[in-house]
Amino acid sequence: MNKGLNRKLTLISASAGFGKTTLVSEWVAGCERPVAWLSLDEGDGDAARFLTHLVAALQTIIDNIGEGVVGSLKSPQPPSIESILIVLLNEILAIPYKFVLVLDDYHLIDSNRIDDALIFLLEHLPPQMHLVIATREDPQLPLGRLRARGHLTELRANDLRFTPGEAAMFLNEVIGLDLTTDEITALETRTEGWIAGLQLAALSMHGREDIPAFIRAFAGDNRYIMDYLVEEVLQRVPNYVRTFLLQTSILDRLHGPLCDAVTSQAESSARLDSLERGNFFIVPLDDRRHWYRYHHLFAEVLSSHLRADLPDQVATLHLRASKWYEQNGSPADAIRHALAAKDFTRAADLIEMACPAIGRSGQWALVLGWLKGLPSELVHCRPVLCVWYAGALLAGGKLEAVEDRLQIAEKWLETTAGMRNRLEAPLGKMIVVDEEEFRRLPGSIAVFRAGLALVLGDVPATVKYAQLVLDLVPEDDHLPRGSAAALLGLASWRSGDLDEAHRMFADGIATVQLAGAIPDAINGAIALADIRIAQGRLRDAMRTYKRGLLLAAEYGEPELLGTADIYVGMSELHREHNDLNTATQHLLRSKEQGEHTGFPQNRYRWYVAMARIREAEGNLDSALNLFHEAEKLYVSDFFLNVRPIAALKTRIWVAQGRLGEALDWAREQDLSARDDLSYMHEFEHITLVRVLLAKYKSERADHSMLEAMGLLERLLQAAEEGGRKGSAIEILIMQALAHQIKGDSPAALVPLERALSLGEQEGYVRIFVDEGQPMAALLEVAVKRKVSLNYVRRLLKFFNKTEDKPPANQVLSERLSEREREVLRLLRTDLSGPDIARELIVSLNTLRSHTKNIYGKLEVTNRRAAVRRAEELDLF
Numbered sequence: 001m002n003k004g005l006n007r008k009l010t011l012i013s014a015s016a017g018f019g020k021t022t023l024v025s026e027w028v029a030g031c032e033r034p035v036a037w038l039s040l041d042e043g044d045g046d047a048a049r050f051l052t053h054l055v056a057a058l059q060t061i062i063d064n065i066g067e068g069v070v071g072s073l074k075s076p077q078p079p080s081i082e083s084i085l086i087v088l089l090n091e092i093l094a095i096p097y098k099f100v101l102v103l104d105d106y107h108l109i110d111s112n113r114i115d116d117a118l119i120f121l122l123e124h125l126p127p128q129m130h131l132v133i134a135t136r137e138d139p140q141l142p143l144g145r146l147r148a149r150g151h152l153t154e155l156r157a158n159d160l161r162f163t164p165g166e167a168a169m170f171l172n173e174v175i176g177l178d179l180t181t182d183e184i185t186a187l188e189t190r191t192e193g194w195i196a197g198l199q200l201a202a203l204s205m206h207g208r209e210d211i212p213a214f215i216r217a218f219a220g221d222n223r224y225i226m227d228y229l230v231e232e233v234l235q236r237v238p239n240y241v242r243t244f245l246l247q248t249s250i251l252d253r254l255h256g257p258l259c260d261a262v263t264s265q266a267e268s269s270a271r272l273d274s275l276e277r278g279n280f281f282i283v284p285l286d287d288r289r290h291w292y293r294y295h296h297l298f299a300e301v302l303s304s305h306l307r308a309d310l311p312d313q314v315a316t317l318h319l320r321a322s323k324w325y326e327q328n329g330s331p332a333d334a335i336r337h338a339l340a341a342k343d344f345t346r347a348a349d350l351i352e353m354a355c356p357a358i359g360r361s362g363q364w365a366l367v368l369g370w371l372k373g374l375p376s377e378l379v380h381c382r383p384v385l386c387v388w389y390a391g392a393l394l395a396g397g398k399l400e401a402v403e404d405r406l407q408i409a410e411k412w413l414e415t416t417a418g419m420r421n422r423l424e425a426p427l428g429k430m431i432v433v434d435e436e437e438f439r440r441l442p443g444s445i446a447v448f449r450a451g452l453a454l455v456l457g458d459v460p461a462t463v464k465y466a467q468l469v470l471d472l473v474p475e476d477d478h479l480p481r482g483s484a485a486a487l488l489g490l491a492s493w494r495s496g497d498l499d500e501a502h503r504m505f506a507d508g509i510a511t512v513q514l515a516g517a518i519p520d521a522i523n524g525a526i527a528l529a530d531i532r533i534a535q536g537r538l539r540d541a542m543r544t545y546k547r548g549l550l551l552a553a554e555y556g557e558p559e560l561l562g563t564a565d566i567y568v569g570m571s572e573l574h575r576e577h578n579d580l581n582t583a584t585q586h587l588l589r590s591k592e593q594g595e596h597t598g599f600p601q602n603r604y605r606w607y608v609a610m611a612r613i614r615e616a617e618g619n620l621d622s623a624l625n626l627f628h629e630a631e632k633l634y635v636s637d638f639f640l641n642v643r644p645i646a647a648l649k650t651r652i653w654v655a656q657g658r659l660g661e662a663l664d665w666a667r668e669q670d671l672s673a674r675d676d677l678s679y680m681h682e683f684e685h686i687t688l689v690r691v692l693l694a695k696y697k698s699e700r701a702d703h704s705m706l707e708a709m710g711l712l713e714r715l716l717q718a719a720e721e722g723g724r725k726g727s728a729i730e731i732l733i734m735q736a737l738a739h740q741i742k743g744d745s746p747a748a749l750v751p752l753e754r755a756l757s758l759g760e761q762e763g764y765v766r767i768f769v770d771e772g773q774p775m776a777a778l779l780e781v782a783v784k785r786k787v788s789l790n791y792v793r794r795l796l797k798f799f800n801k802t803e804d805k806p807p808a809n810q811v812l813s814e815r816l817s818e819r820e821r822e823v824l825r826l827l828r829t830d831l832s833g834p835d836i837a838r839e840l841i842v843s844l845n846t847l848r849s850h851t852k853n854i855y856g857k858l859e860v861t862n863r864r865a866a867v868r869r870a871e872e873l874d875l876f
Helices: 022-028 049-059 067-073 079-095 111-123 145-148 164-174 181-191 196-205 211-217 221-235 239-250 256-264 268-277 298-309 312-328 329-339 344-360 363-370 378-381 383-395 401-417 436-438 441-455 460-470 478-495 498-515 518-534 536-556 561-577 582-593 602-617 620-633 645-656 661-669 679-699 701-720 725-741 745-762 772-782 789-804 818-827 832-838 844-858 863-872
Strands: 009-011 035-039 097-102 131-135 152-157 282-283 291-294
Touching: 009 022, 009 602, 022 097, 022 131, 022 181, 022 282, 049 067, 049 079, 049 111, 067 079, 079 582, 097 164, 097 789, 111 291, 145 152, 145 239, 164 181, 164 196, 181 196, 211 582, 211 832, 221 239, 221 645, 239 256, 239 268, 239 298, 239 312, 256 268, 256 312, 268 282, 268 401, 291 298, 291 378, 298 312, 312 329, 312 344, 312 725, 329 344, 329 363, 344 363, 344 383, 344 436, 363 383, 378 383, 383 401, 383 441, 436 441, 441 460, 441 478, 460 701, 478 498, 478 518, 478 679, 498 518, 518 536, 518 725, 536 561, 561 602, 582 602, 602 620, 602 645, 602 818, 620 645, 645 661, 645 679, 645 789, 661 679, 679 725, 701 725, 725 772, 745 789, 772 789, 818 844, 818 863
Parallel strands: 009 131, 009 152, 035 097, 097 131
Antiparallel strands: 282 291
């Protein structure tokens, strides 16, 4: 382990009871470096909790580190793991000494996000820091790569097993037994050097007169030996200690006052302190020794014995824990223990009181999990819970059961119309805990019905129920009124009335914001910007995105739910302006923030945005692959998806000359040039025009051109009437290209001039440049005719970059990764190698690996040549 300090990671991986924690503890005691220790439990699979405990561990050796992030972690929507790690890594880089971070019991973490964060940490590990992981099973880390690069020291079960000599020293000299060589050999053989087995055997032998008989009887499968030995230990502690251990085994975390409440005894804090000092399988969770947990193996055994010895107490103990958590402001824990106690009535009461706050914060999955834990007949007699159940199902996309829950609640309202007393009815006895929520049920039911109708595409029903909300709900009840107004806006959006959609939705979001639902307001900014983009008002869309980020910053949480989606939207606008570098940086920023700062749709939108950047770079195969990934991740929501991924893929096929696949798409979608037009399918119909024009060029089929031209005329009229300038520009471009294909350049200039006039106002670039050489030729004609001269000349510069030489990725033997591009940009500066490593938060070895890869791909041998070659390929 001392030699391993020169590497990134020391991994100690073996089954339970092999002394991993003890080994690291002993090593830490003699280590010359400061050590931060974090003992993990299953709750640490939550990102915010993991990061909070990580910062607390670091603060035991580094004063004030991470203080800036601890506060944000306490917010309803904490920052992403990677963004926190970047802040911490920057702070660690400033530390003038080396130290060790120990993660103990890492096998209890079941979180891909935390595994990914650990990979990120290892990739960027500063030289000041060494990581030690103790675990029962190998973590999901690239161990092979770490091994190959010499970054890993490993200790396995064979390294940790006690030899007969070590067993003798442990049992006789450390524990103080007086065993013969044969007795020690027998124990060592039967435990196979399993350290916990030896330790528990030694504890059980204390005070026994017939040690040889005990050793002779000590045999069998390890699982049963463990149960037997722990039982022997429990039988030899005082009864009050044993009872305390069993009763508190129901708790994930141990705290003096909490244990007092659960056991109905006093002085639990002192008892916990005594157990820790006695090495009694207890692990502190903070440096102040306020919170502890039992060693997980020990806790499992205690829990098993509790159910066997005191089965009648289990429910009572959970109930006491539930009451303590309720009184101490932790409703989620109170509900969890009430459900474990099977006190479903209490759990239902607690859930009903907790739902308004939890639901408004967007934690619908938590609400759904609670309600599923209740007997259905109990939920059915509680109209408030029925409605919250409907909302949770709607948020989770489980639409088929929403209406049933709403109808049950509605029947209760009909039964009790005009009456205040609870009464017997065909449904049973109605129960209401939250009277205020009960009074609001008619408005809540209408809100969820409007939402359900919108998701199902029923615009008239959406309008009907949203208007009903406005009729039922008082002016000062901002959340339902704002939600209804926003739904009316979304209904207008679906109908293609963008002006009305923006007005209504903006009013709704402003009202929702008054209710304090900041994540919903940020989410609203995303939809408002989408509407502005459809209207061709790109600058207004960017301002809307920036206002959303400003709102999050003003609220004190710059990484609230939804901000990751805003960065995706901003990326798409920068891509349209042909600022591909900034567009990419915004996507990287979005990814760094993590999934928990984005809505469920963020991942597929992110892949679509990255695919369009690859398309703009000329890498069509990469774009298609990203679209394929986006399809797998697609999640629908209340917002309109007017650019289906299948249509985006079809446009790539057309550009690649894959006409057969493009025609198959049109047939599968049952699209034709004679279809009735709607905003919902406008993008698909414009895509169909591209397919028809490609067919004309391939087969010279006149009917394809006639169909395309007729469809374009109808599309242009509909787009202009609906105020959809973004669509109108593309349609005019397609009209110009159609005339050009027919060889009629003068006719092509008429729609092109209109498209340029509209596009220049908002700085459109890619919408023209993406059309490639045919558009460049048309723009050359426009220059001669002095049409939008400055704008056209600016557009032609982008074509020159794109058309005069093949894209860099076609020249390179292998494409540079995003990280390699970052390194390449810094190689162009005067920074030294160590300075670049610090700038990127990577080790010097990692930087050398990136540099070596860059040299190989650029086919050069030194830094100066790499920069020169990159300039030739326009990689900067």
